[in-house]
Amino acid sequence: MAIKLLVSQLVRKYGTNNPFTIAAQKNILVLFEPLGGMMGYFNTYKRIPMIHINSDMDEQEQRFTCSHELGHAIQHPKVNTPFLRRNTLQSIEKIEREANEFAVELMISDELLLNGLTVFEAAIASGVPIEVAHLKKAPKRNIWNDERSYINL
DSSP states (O other): OOHHHHHHHHHHHHTOOOHHHHHHHTTOEEEEEOOTTOOEEEEEETTEEEEEEETTSOHHHHHHHHHHHHHHHHHOTTOOHHHHHHHOOOOOHHHHHHHHHHHHHHHSOHHHHHTTOOHHHHHHHHTOOGGGGGGOOOOOOEEEEETTEEEEO
């Protein structure tokens, strides 16, 4: 399933784009702890899914990290990226890019872009790092011809 569609379904189902609220509703435990140079990670212990977030980061960084790790929890629940990075030669770039795209789609609402903001302006307004803002997919706009039909652009 496309990431944009997955995120829009989650937002519709839970009525929010707040990653902490969505994690709580999905029974994913969110823990804040000092993690040194690591921003966060997702793991499962005894079938309990957990998102670990560096408590030394500011609120905006914690929100993005929670969104990113929620992306892992939903899209890659059985993948242990820290283990893969440490112990294998397998590339984790695709997995990390997908988690970043999930976070960007979750945090930057389509309405901001439809109201005229650039992706980079919307990223700043939403607390998304500029380095990943380009992952936001353009929203579709509906142009109504009359009450019975419309064209998707």
